[in-house]
Amino acid sequence: MSISQEPLGGGPTLTITVYTSEKCIFCKEAVRVVRETANRLRGVANLLDIIEEDTPLKDKNAGGITAVPAIRVGDSLFVGVPSSEDVEFLINRALLSALSE
Incomplete structure (x- = not known):
């Protein structure tokens, strides 16, 4: 499932991938x-795409994912249930990285 929000102008585009499993009680x-x-930070980035990806664990392992839920934002990977602050940190880190390129 992919959710796209309308561009608000000026900011970089970010994709947030949440790796899940049907059997995961925390996903x-x-x-x-x-x-x-x-949604709270949507004015910060031009477009936030949230992709929920339910793929076999063997395929996730190829991407360095050892457990679900796992959240990838840019080059950063967080495994487990994040706090709002964790997600905000990942988004800010990816935005700063994109701006410095």
Whole structure:
């Protein structure tokens, strides 16, 4: 599932990927926190794409993911249920990295 928000102008584009599993009891909470934080910060980035990806764990391991939920923002990977502050940190880190390129 992919959620796109209308561009607000000027900011870089970010993609947030939340790796999930149907059997994961913590994944829905992780997705909720990511969505709420991204919605709160939507004026910071031009476009925030949130992608929920439910793929076999063997495929996730190829990307360095050892457990779910896992959240990838830019080059950063967070494993577990994040706090809103964790998600905000990942977004800010990715934005700063994009601006310095």
